[in-house]
Amino acid sequence: MNAEPMNVTGTPLRDKGEVLLSVENISLRFGGVKAITDVSFDIRKGEIRAIIGPNGAGKTSMLNCINGFYQPQEGRVVFKGERRAKMRPHRAAAGGIARTFQNVALFKGMSTLDNIMTGRTLKMKRGFFWQALRHGPALHEEIEHRRVVEDIIDFLQIEHIRKLPVGKLPYGLQKRVELGRALAMEPELLLLDEPMAGMNLEEKEDMCRFILDVNNQFGTTIALIEHDMGVVMDLSDRVVVLEYGRKIADGTPDEVKRDQKVIDAYLGVAH
Amino acid sequence: MLYREAGQYKSTYAADMGVFPLREDRIGIAVILAIALVAIPFFGSDFFIASVMIPFLVFSLAAIGLNILTGYTGLISLGTAAFMGVGAYSCYKLTTLFPGVNIIVLILLSGLFSAGIGVLFGLPSLRIKGFYLAVATLAAQFFLQWAFVRVPWLFNYNASGAIEVPQRTLFDIPLTGASATPETRYFVCLGLVVVLTWFASNLVHGKLGRSWMAVRDMDIAAELMGIKLLNAKLMAFAVSSYFAGVAGAMMIFLWYGGGEAADVFSIRLSFSILFMVIIGGLGSLIGSFFGAAFLSVLPTALKFGLPALGVPIGGAAAEHVTFMLVGALIITFLIVEPHGLARLWQIGKQKLRTWPFPY
Amino acid sequence: MSDIATRPAPNLLASPLVKFGLLLAAIVVALAAGIWLDSSNTLYAIFVDPFRQMAQAPDLLVQTIWEGLVSGVLYALIALGFVLIFKASGVFNFAQGIMVVFAALTLVGLYEKGVPAFLAVIITLGVMFALAVAIERVVLRPLVNQPDIILFMATFGITYFLIGFGEALFGGNPKQMIADQLYLPKGAIDLQILGGLVSLQKIDIAAAVIASLMIAALAAFFQYTRIGRALRAVADSHKAALSVGISLNQIWVIVWFTAGIVALITGIMWGARSDVSFALEIVALKALPVLILGGFTSIPGAIVGGLIIGIGEKLGEFYWGPLVGGGIESWLAYFIALGFLLFRPQGLFGDKIIERI
Numbered sequence: 001m002n003a004e005p006m007n008v009t010g011t012p013l014r015d016k017g018e019v020l021l022s023v024e025n026i027s028l029r030f031g032g033v034k035a036i037t038d039v040s041f042d043i044r045k046g047e048i049r050a051i052i053g054p055n056g057a058g059k060t061s062m063l064n065c066i067n068g069f070y071q072p073q074e075g076r077v078v079f080k081g082e083r084r085a086k087m088r089p090h091r092a093a094a095g096g097i098a099r100t101f102q103n104v105a106l107f108k109g110m111s112t113l114d115n116i117m118t119g120r121t122l123k124m125k126r127g128f129f130w131q132a133l134r135h136g137p138a139l140h141e142e143i144e145h146r147r148v149v150e151d152i153i154d155f156l157q158i159e160h161i162r163k164l165p166v167g168k169l170p171y172g173l174q175k176r177v178e179l180g181r182a183l184a185m186e187p188e189l190l191l192l193d194e195p196m197a198g199m200n201l202e203e204k205e206d207m208c209r210f211i212l213d214v215n216n217q218f219g220t221t222i223a224l225i226e227h228d229m230g231v232v233m234d235l236s237d238r239v240v241v242l243e244y245g246r247k248i249a250d251g252t253p254d255e256v257k258r259d260q261k262v263i264d265a266y267l268g269v270a271h
Numbered sequence: 272m273l274y275r276e277a278g279q280y281k282s283t284y285a286a287d288m289g290v291f292p293l294r295e296d297r298i299g300i301a302v303i304l305a306i307a308l309v310a311i312p313f314f315g316s317d318f319f320i321a322s323v324m325i326p327f328l329v330f331s332l333a334a335i336g337l338n339i340l341t342g343y344t345g346l347i348s349l350g351t352a353a354f355m356g357v358g359a360y361s362c363y364k365l366t367t368l369f370p371g372v373n374i375i376v377l378i379l380l381s382g383l384f385s386a387g388i389g390v391l392f393g394l395p396s397l398r399i400k401g402f403y404l405a406v407a408t409l410a411a412q413f414f415l416q417w418a419f420v421r422v423p424w425l426f427n428y429n430a431s432g433a434i435e436v437p438q439r440t441l442f443d444i445p446l447t448g449a450s451a452t453p454e455t456r457y458f459v460c461l462g463l464v465v466v467l468t469w470f471a472s473n474l475v476h477g478k479l480g481r482s483w484m485a486v487r488d489m490d491i492a493a494e495l496m497g498i499k500l501l502n503a504k505l506m507a508f509a510v511s512s513y514f515a516g517v518a519g520a521m522m523i524f525l526w527y528g529g530g531e532a533a534d535v536f537s538i539r540l541s542f543s544i545l546f547m548v549i550i551g552g553l554g555s556l557i558g559s560f561f562g563a564a565f566l567s568v569l570p571t572a573l574k575f576g577l578p579a580l581g582v583p584i585g586g587a588a589a590e591h592v593t594f595m596l597v598g599a600l601i602i603t604f605l606i607v608e609p610h611g612l613a614r615l616w617q618i619g620k621q622k623l624r625t626w627p628f629p630y
Numbered sequence: 631m632s633d634i635a636t637r638p639a640p641n642l643l644a645s646p647l648v649k650f651g652l653l654l655a656a657i658v659v660a661l662a663a664g665i666w667l668d669s670s671n672t673l674y675a676i677f678v679d680p681f682r683q684m685a686q687a688p689d690l691l692v693q694t695i696w697e698g699l700v701s702g703v704l705y706a707l708i709a710l711g712f713v714l715i716f717k718a719s720g721v722f723n724f725a726q727g728i729m730v731v732f733a734a735l736t737l738v739g740l741y742e743k744g745v746p747a748f749l750a751v752i753i754t755l756g757v758m759f760a761l762a763v764a765i766e767r768v769v770l771r772p773l774v775n776q777p778d779i780i781l782f783m784a785t786f787g788i789t790y791f792l793i794g795f796g797e798a799l800f801g802g803n804p805k806q807m808i809a810d811q812l813y814l815p816k817g818a819i820d821l822q823i824l825g826g827l828v829s830l831q832k833i834d835i836a837a838a839v840i841a842s843l844m845i846a847a848l849a850a851f852f853q854y855t856r857i858g859r860a861l862r863a864v865a866d867s868h869k870a871a872l873s874v875g876i877s878l879n880q881i882w883v884i885v886w887f888t889a890g891i892v893a894l895i896t897g898i899m900w901g902a903r904s905d906v907s908f909a910l911e912i913v914a915l916k917a918l919p920v921l922i923l924g925g926f927t928s929i930p931g932a933i934v935g936g937l938i939i940g941i942g943e944k945l946g947e948f949y950w951g952p953l954v955g956g957g958i959e960s961w962l963a964y965f966i967a968l969g970f971l972l973f974r975p976q977g978l979f980g981d982k983i984i985e986r987i
Binding site: 398403422599602609 | 768769776780787788790791792795918919967968
């Protein structure tokens with residue numbers, strides 16, 4: 001990883017051929033309530049894919065199905081060519097899916113540094129007894145990962161809050177730390193659930209920059225949920241639109257913007 | 272003026288990741304260790320060492336154990352005393368089965384049995400949490416306490432039903448049994464506590480400790496980071512029970528020197544240790560020491576201190592006052608400083624850091 | 631579904647029915663195999679002999695069940711105190727057991743100091759009210775909106791304080807409950823049934839009747855009064871209740887006082903059966919497994935749970951206890967509850983626990 005800010009206006013290094021993940025005919029019910037009905041779409045390697053839709057359209061539930069927190073009753077999730085009916089959360093994490101949450105879900109009692117270090121858990125291999133000694137291999141491992149984490153801290157410009165407990169940080173910074181924690185997992189697919197909710201304009205701009213940088217520098221594929229249409233249209237390569245748990249449109253931002261169903265969903269239909 | 276971080280630059284991550292990154296803290300720890308190693312054995316009376324210092328060390332270790340479970344992992348246990356009992360009885364069985372092996376080794380081994388039992392009773396923690404888990408650990412407390420009385424194999428079919436601590440030596444110095452001096456027993460306790468605290472500190476500052484705290488703070492997010500909840504929780508139960516077990520073995524072998532162990536490891540003891548952790552500070556190792564010091568010294572201080580000051584107080588009355596005080600203190604701490612003595616200590620250090628110009 | 635609400639049942643195995651069926655099948659198979667292989671008659675002693683004994687002496691069985699029923703009623707009464715407070719203030723009141731002891735001690739202590747019995751009851755009620763006010767002022771008010779677990783631990787503090795306070799005032803020796811002076815019935819009714827004599831203590835019958843009356847009154851109070859509705863509102867959310875103008879402080883005093891009354895009645899009944907001492911404290915902990923069975927928020931759950939635990943542990947002790955040296959009453963209740971937890975974590979009548987993020 002490179003800590004130096006990179007010129008992102010240059011030609012993007014994206015290779016958008018391969019399908020990284022696809023969901024096939026997913027349906028999810030909670031008792032009698034249908035959260036998602038028969039939705040399929042794919043996410044290609046290296047792209048920024050937005051999932052949009054009015055409140056209650058099933059966007060977060062979709063992310064939850066992708067990383068195994070929910071198990072859909074019907075349909076399949078295919079990730080890196082592996083097709084499975086259900087995904088366990090830690091398996092998804094091991095496979096390279098990381099995410100952030102709509103309402104920040106940080107470990108409030110821990111420092112920024114420790115929060116981001118938790119993202120490295122899966123990459124740390126030393127066993128219990130080495131950890132108990134904290135010398136030799138365990139210490140080397142700890143330092144090696146600390147170095148990676150420091151790079152992420154530099155990248156997100158949160159050096160000054162390194163050792164503060166995250167519970168006391170302002171909301172915008174918490175969101176940034178959460179992004180850092182997800183990045184520490186070095187994910188292939190990063191799921192962002194409303195990364196800009198509740199932010200002011202400046203914070204939003206920063207966050208957009210970080211998302212673009214992550215996509216450009218690390219080549220991370222990103223799926224994001226966002227309500228700010230301006231942000232969605234500027235950032236994303238392709239957009240999928242959900243309404244009442246069904247997919248109503250899928251395509252580039254321009255295509256979606258012109259889609260009559262989408263306009264109806266957002267503005268209401270004249271009768 | 273005495274406590275400054277200014278001018279102490281850290282040029283490696285290793286230095287920054289140290290448990291005591293400040294030079295002053297390192298000096299402080301060295302001074303405390305020196306006092307514990309030299310001053311107390313030389314200047315402390317036998318009474319002080321046997322009824323203040325040894326109980327303090329034993330309780331500290333048990334409190335660290337419970338703190339790992341409750342403070343770091345967020346799982347409440349009301350069965351600490353039972354796990355301590357498992358340690359004591361395992362140690363007793365081990366001394367009978369392997370009389371030739373050094374007693375310190377056996378004490379350390381006996382914790383493993385306790386850890387095993389702890390994992391067993393920790394299994395429900397995957398499905399239940401909070402109050403429910405607290406009740407589940409009561410099952411361990413009452414079942415094990417029952418077993419200590421009803422399974423005569425555990426106490427070698429003694430008529431008295433008590434553990435009899437045999438004499439064991441190291442380099443011909445008696446460590447346990449009637450002829451062991453308080454000083455030797457104190458040194459053994461101190462050594463065990465220092466080494467195990469060091470392990471605990473390493474664990475909570477490493478990957479495992481972070482997993483525990485992640486589970487405590489937001490278990491769903493922890494799971495999505497790839498932390499296996501069951502593993503992390505069972506690991507916490509195992510390590511916690513190991514510490515409790517070693518503390519229990521120390522309690523019988525190095526402090527009580529035998530006796531009706533089944534009575535000792537009662538629910539009251541479980542509560543006392545939980546209170547040490549609360550008052551000392553949840554999720555803080557140094558807090559465990561504070562809490563243990565506070566609660567193990569308080570009864571003795573009331574019993575012997577008040578009469579010495581001229582306040583007439585009987586043994587029974589002192590006990591009642593202790594109960595009331597402990598109850599009141601717990602409530603006070605929860606209201607004023609839920610993070611316990613450890614947080615007060617930190618605030619004190621913070622004040623000292625900027626003293627005398629706080630702005 | 632904009633936030634992670636409930637997790638749907640992930641697979642077939644998670645369905646309790648399927649799991650229960652599988653377990654049952656496994657047990658039957660294991661049993662059959664075991665009995666076939668059994669040479670030392672252990673399995674016979676565990677799985678066959680107790681039932682044979684029950685069938686041979688049904689009068690003993692009835693007697694045991696009755697004993698269990700009565701202790702179950704008392705567990706249920708303590709659990710009821712827990713449920714009241716939990717429902718209304720979200721506090722898991724660990725001190726309920728000690729409140730029972732404290733109330734009974736106060737009553738007996740006052741009587742010993744020369745106060746007439748019924749006046750002593752009234753004064754004790756006054757003391758319980760004062761306790762409720764004190765707890766609200768000193769403990770609950772400063773801890774509003776703290777995490778549940780902090781409040782839970784604060785009730786440990788209350789427990790210890792009351793133990794010390796009670797012992798300091800009234801001494802730690804067991805005392806005799808003033809059952810005669812309160813005109814509680816004495817003696818036993820002997821019934822000739824099933825070819826044997828079953829003896830029912832009148833005090834036990836009285837306990838069952840009084841408990842039922844009280845539960846009915848409480849249920850009506852919760853369901854039909856304005857205060858009852860406010861109580862339920864507070865239970866759902868402190869903040870929301872405050873915002874619609876419910877006075878938390880007042881509600882808390884009421885609910886802790888109600889729990890205090892329940893504690894006093896429990897203490898009288900219990901004290902009349904054995905004696906009043908701090909040994910009750912350990913017995914009172916059995917209300918916790920009762921709560922697990924019944925769910926923390928359900929009054930019928932507390933009663934059914936209490937009866938299941940009471941009868942279960944008496945049967946267990948009487949028929950299976952001797953196999954392992956007796957005394958299993960001390961932990962059986964917890965294991966019944968634990969086994970139950972694995973199938974229904976929210977209890978018999980409790981609401982489904984919803985995990986949010």
